[in-house]
Amino acid sequence: MIRNEEVYLSGATVRGALLTAAISQRRDQVSEEVDRPHLVFHPAFPIKNGSVFKPAHPFIYKCKVCGEVRDCLADFLRDDLKIGRGVPPRLCPRGHINTLKSLQGKLLDERFQEYEPAFTRVEAVGMNKIFKTSEIGMVFSYTCLAPGTRFRGTVVDLSGTRLDVLGLTGEREVRLGRGSSRGLGYAFVRVKEEPDYLKRLEQAVQLSIEKTRPYILLKAVAPTLLPALDASKPEGLEWQGAWLAGEKRFSGFSLSTNRPKASLRCAAPGSLVAYRVGTGDSWVRWVVDTCSLGLGPFNHLGLNLLEVMGP
Numbered sequence: 001m002i003r004n005e006e007v008y009l010s011g012a013t014v015r016g017a018l019l020t021a022a023i024s025q026r027r028d029q030v031s032e033e034v035d036r037p038h039l040v041f042h043p044a045f046p047i048k049n050g051s052v053f054k055p056a057h058p059f060i061y062k063c064k065v066c067g068e069v070r071d072c073l074a075d076f077l078r079d080d081l082k083i084g085r086g087v088p089p090r091l092c093p094r095g096h097i098n099t100l101k102s103l104q105g106k107l108l109d110e111r112f113q114e115y116e117p118a119f120t121r122v123e124a125v126g127m128n129k130i131f132k133t134s135e136i137g138m139v140f141s142y143t144c145l146a147p148g149t150r151f152r153g154t155v156v157d158l159s160g161t162r163l164d165v166l167g168l169t170g171e172r173e174v175r176l177g178r179g180s181s182r183g184l185g186y187a188f189v190r191v192k193e194e195p196d197y198l199k200r201l202e203q204a205v206q207l208s209i210e211k212t213r214p215y216i217l218l219k220a221v222a223p224t225l226l227p228a229l230d231a232s233k234p235e236g237l238e239w240q241g242a243w244l245a246g247e248k249r250f251s252g253f254s255l256s257t258n259r260p261k262a263s264l265r266c267a268a269p270g271s272l273v274a275y276r277v278g279t280g281d282s283w284v285r286w287v288v289d290t291c292s293l294g295l296g297p298f299n300h301l302g303l304n305l306l307e308v309m310g311p
Contacts, residue, residue, distance in 0.1 A: 007107065007117045008053075009151050009176065011041035011222055011302020012252060017174040018155075018189070022166045029165050037300035038162040040293050043222050043269070044153030046117065051109035052152055055270035057219050057309065058243050060112065061100035063092035069112040070100065073309070077212055081240055081274055104245035105270040118146035124182050144184060155191065156292055163191065198292065205288050208310035209277070215240065216275045216287060217309040223248045223266035224304050228295045229273050236283040237275040245270030250303060266303065273306075 018041075023030045033039060046053050059072040070093050092100055107115035126138025157163050169191050176185045209216055216237070218229070230239045246268035252261040277283065287308060295304040 007115065007145070008046055009044040009153065011043050011153075011305065012250075013176060013302075014044055014153055014155070015039070015041040015300075015302060017176050017187075018168050019166075021172055021174045022168055026166055033162060033166065038157060038159040040156040040158070040299055040305075041302050042154040042156070042305055043302065044151035045221075046107065046115055047150050047152050048109075048115065051111075051113070053107035053109050053115035054221060054307075055219075055245065055268075056103045056106045056108045056112075057270050057272050058102050058104040058245050059272075060103045060108065061089065061092075062103050063094065063096050064099045064101055065096045066092065066094050068093045069103070071112065073217075077215060077217075081215065105268055118149065119143055120146045122182075122184065142179065142184065154197070158293070169193075198288070201292055202288050205284065205291065205308050208308045209284070209287075211310040214277055216277055218273050218275075218287070218290065218306040219309045220245075220267055220269050220271045220273075220306050222269055222294075222302050222305040223250045223264070224269075224271065224306065225264065225295075225298070226267050226273070228304055229306075232295055233275060234283045234286045236278040236280055237286075238278065240274040240276055242267065242274075243272045244268065245272075250298075250301075261301075262298075264298070264303070272309065 019030050019033065057073065059076050061070045061072065062068070063070075070089065072089060075089075089100055090097055103112075103114070109115070120143075122142045122144055124140045124142065126135040126140065127133070128135045155163065163169050171188060171190045174187055174189050176187050179185055226242050229242075233239060244267050248266050248268040249263060250261075250266050251263040253259075291307050293299060294306070298304060
């Protein structure tokens with residue numbers, strides 16, 4: 001796959017690859033999904049040695065001298081969300097002064113190891129369509145993710161049957177990104193059911209809430225429209241603010257409608273949003289639904305997808 005600014009697969013990329021693979025034999029069903037979507041495509045993040053690498057939040061810092069990593073999320077909570085407005089701590093874990101930089105948005109595993117993708121170079125020659133020979137001066141070099149790179153993501157089927165109807169369960173070959181006509185972007189995808197997905201998610205949410213009370217922290221794992229998070233919150237949650245890992249522009253082109261997609265200005269993956277929790281627990285279901293389904297109206301395109309955070 002041709003290298004771009006990201007080294008993971010966005011929800012929109014996964015959605016486009018799977019629906020394109022299904023359209024040749026199930027065009028009507030794909031049109032139904034495009035018009036009335038029931039599938040929510042989460043990003044597929046790289047996995048290496050059994051670890052999944054996800055975007056870091058703004059309060060993970062790395063020393064520019066010794067390379068030690070410091071996670072200040074617990075300090076952020078202990079100080080009542082007052083620290084961190086773009087000002088890193090002064091000392092690294094080994095005592096170096098003013099040498100910390102934020103790893104916000106970088107792909108890290110649970111041990112704060114940064115993902116180092118493997119790349120390869122591919123050379124291609126332009127062809128003269130009339131004489132069927134190589135074109136002088138048209139030699140192209142591409143930097144691509146190396147074969148063998150693996151990703152893992154989640155697809156939530158709201159209907160419970162749409163994946164089967166589209167014939168997307170099991171294993172199949174798909175094409176990712178540009179350059180498929182030149183032999184690039186071919187990948188194998190395996191879709192398998194996880195019956196206990198919601199149960200495990202609910203347990204993770206409950207555990208994180210107990211650690212972060214009186215706050216609940218959500219981290220964006222995809223480009224996220226912040227107004228949707230504030231406007232859609234239920235009773236029992238009070239908006240405290242957002243700490244961005246940067247901004248990201250979401251746009252694209254729809255092959256099904258042959259029109260450009262909406263261009264949206266979003267908070268970048270890794271951004272944090274915080275709520276203060278009130279009495280009762282009626283809002284817990286909203287948090288679980290937000291982490292599994294995201295928030296509309298663009299969640300089916302891979303936007304507004306979050307996960308709950310704990311120190």
